[in-house]
Amino acid sequence: MKYQLKAGLSIFLVTTIFDQKVLVAGGGMGLTDTVHRYSIAESQSEAEDNVREHFEEQGINVSIASGSVSTRATVNTMTFPDQVIGWNEGVVAHA
Numbered sequence: 001m002k003y004q005l006k007a008g009l010s011i012f013l014v015t016t017i018f019d020q021k022v023l024v025a026g027g028g029m030g031l032t033d034t035v036h037r038y039s040i041a042e043s044q045s046e047a048e049d050n051v052r053e054h055f056e057e058q059g060i061n062v063s064i065a066s067g068s069v070s071t072r073a074t075v076n077t078m079t080f081p082d083q084v085i086g087w088n089e090g091v092v093a094h095a
Contacts, residue, residue: 002094003075005040009090011075012039012047014067018060037083038073040090050085 005011014037021031037054041047048065055062081087 003081004092004094005075006090006092008042009040009086010042010047011070011073011084012041012044012067013037013070013073014039014047014051014065016051016055016062017064018055019063020061022060037085038070038078039067040084040086044068047086054085 016035016037018033018035021033024030024032024035037051039047039050041050044067047067051067052062052065075081075091078084078087081091
């Protein structure tokens, strides 16, 4: 399956700092106050807002969300697209 980013959107890597440590699993399990999430959005500020909203809906307070356009990741190189914020809204699948 091939994917295509919808027109006008970009992939952002957003560094997110919480106001307290949280338990995370993935590349290891442990406590941290900093995670990195990909977000598909029209602008850096929208990507940061989407990531902030994603975590705050889970009851996790975000102190800082700082993003930049990803220079390497593409929709066809994402290992875990279900973890990309905005994937369903920003990507089209082609057979």
